[in-house]
Amino acid sequence: MGAIMSYDPKTFAFYAENAKQYAHRRTKPSETLSKFIATLPPGSHILELGCGAGLEARHMRDNGFEVTATEGNPALAAEAERNFGAPVKVMRFDELDDEAAYDAIWANMCLLHAPWESLSDIIEKAHRALKPDGHLWASFKVGEGAGRDKLGRYYNLPTPEMLEQKFKASAPWQLFALKDGAGAEGADGESYQSIWCIAQK
Template sequence: MTTIDDGNARFYRDNAAAYAGRARRTPAARLEKFLARLKPGAFVLELGCGGGQDSAYMLARGFDVTPTDGSPELAMEAERLLGRPVEVVRFEELCWRERFDGIWAEACLLHVPRTELPGVLARILVALKAGGVLHASFKAGEMEGRDGFGRYYNYPSRDWLLRRFEETGWTAIDIEETDGGGYDGKPTRWLHVAASKPDN
């Protein structure tokens, strides 16, 4: 299984414009908390940028942002908003080495199959400079499955997710739990992870 399986790829291909253009608030409080850990003008990689709203926010704040998405259709939507190229990169294809000060992965790593998540977290770790920081968010649960749109989710528990980060070498791991929603309109328990790459 790849990190974008047929159900996920089909959904984002067929619904790219609607998904990118939905009435979505940029998670300003979480973004500001993430950006506060970085120096002005720091290099940031956004994974799963969707319609590009979060990258636009960070660019407006003066950060050097590389927006990416695994869906070619969503990448095109983000390009329209941002006025710049958006790379099409799947998580298992990440190959940067010590390039970024921070990585923003809001509501995207939740599509990585459980068996592949440790490998993806390791690749993200390599892409960060020493002391670099990550934000990632997941829909909480106890087992992997699909939503009503056929999209795959890993639905981790807090403890399961913490172990995956610990075993792949992350430090300063903090997991905040909040209640919210998603594209499907259903109440959702979210796990927001802040973690760092060791300084040495």
């Protein structure tokens, strides 16, 4: 049996080819970000997975937090550095190997591209990287199983029940909750509904 792929090559190529355009698509942070940072003591160390354009990393830093911004795609990481104004670590989700290093992890609309079979390992790594009582906030597009959009990008598209089962089976979280996210229109022009997974180590 072959190794489980930790990322989708076609999706990875899409973001490499469209990095500059994608980096300028959004002009303001997610509304949920303010709720996330409101739960954290000033100066908390936040790991951002899949920081994309670097917009939210900059917002967190400007609000007094220590931010480690990461992005798996080198082309997007270069764009993020320009927006963030600081180094962005090129790192795929499966390359996370820190232990008890972060007060919180922010993963907005990035883990939804991870192949479903690889998500358990990524969640376990995130749990390990958090300090005791640390929080992970991760958003997904809701669906009924994996598929691709009109641009060829892979999405794992879980149901809420699938997400809850996956998170609870992957790591010993002391608290786990699902929160409905905003509806929006994706880069492919299609509307979607998002959901947030909020877990505490």
